[in-house]
Amino acid sequence: xxxxxxxxxxxxxxxxxxxxxxxxxxxxxxxxxxxxxxxxxxxxxxxxxxxxxxxxxxxxxxxxxxxxxxxxxxxxxxxxxxxxxxxxxxxxxxxxxxxxxxxxxxxxxxxxxxxxxxxxxxxxxxxxxxxxxxxxxxxxxxxxxxxxxxxxxxxxxxxxxxxxxxxxxxxxxxxxxxxxxxxx
Ligand SMILES: Cc1cn([C@H]2C[C@H](O)[C@@H](COP(=O)(O)OP(=O)(O)O[C@H]3O[C@@H](C)C(=O)[C@@H](O)[C@H]3O)O2)c(=O)[nH]c1=O
Numbered sequence: 001x002x003x004x005x006x007x008x009x010x011x012x013x014x015x016x017x018x019x020x021x022x023x024x025x026x027x028x029x030x031x032x033x034x035x036x037x038x039x040x041x042x043x044x045x046x047x048x049x050x051x052x053x054x055x056x057x058x059x060x061x062x063x064x065x066x067x068x069x070x071x072x073x074x075x076x077x078x079x080x081x082x083x084x085x086x087x088x089x090x091x092x093x094x095x096x097x098x099x100x101x102x103x104x105x106x107x108x109x110x111x112x113x114x115x116x117x118x119x120x121x122x123x124x125x126x127x128x129x130x131x132x133x134x135x136x137x138x139x140x141x142x143x144x145x146x147x148x149x150x151x152x153x154x155x156x157x158x159x160x161x162x163x164x165x166x167x168x169x170x171x172x173x174x175x176x177x178x179x180x181x182x183x184x
Contacts, residue, residue: 060120067139079127089116090183144170
């Protein structure tokens with residue numbers, strides 16, 4: 001059975017599947033609804049996404065606003081990333097804190113990211129990143145926080161990252177707090 005671990009941010013779960021290795025290769029269960037149900041999380045996943053990124057890329061930090069807010073269940077199927085989530089939930093005791101973890105194809109770990117978090121990752125080895133979303137993509141609902149926000153002090157473990165133009169223009173956490181009246 002997979003190991004379901006609470007993290008430093010209430011609601012964020014890290015999942016370590018049981019991997020069966022033998023002379024052919026490996027087998028593991030990559031998704032089970034009951035992993036989350038045991039933690040009283042009930043999601044209907046409606047969209048799966050896949051991206052490929054070169055080593056040195058940073059994508060993030062992204063969220064969608066209500067009514068298109070998304071929970072995500074993320075993992076890598078090739079390569080290695082540093083996955084990062086930032087708590088943007090209004091009135092959360094951990095508002096403005098982040099959790100990061102290395103995701104790779106040895107541990108095959110997954111991260112459950114609830115609504116109300118910004119999410120991003122940096123690419124430590126060329127990576128295929130896949131994730132389930134609990135709501136559909138909606139361009140108008142997209143939001144973000146600057147990946148290198150000075151108050152977050154995230155160590156992304158990459159220098160001079162490859163980044164989209166869009167991701168250079170998000171708000172700082174301070175600006176976000178003001179414009180969102182304290183959070184998501
Ligand atoms: C996310 C997304 C993008 N797109 C389109 C929009 C755009 O033209 C192209 C690339 O989009 P982006 O640059 O936003 O892709 P990307 O930077 O990979 O965006 C993703 O980043 C990670 C960190 C997340 O957490 C995701 O939720 C998502 O925001 O794909 C969709 O059609 N559907 C989607 O669900």
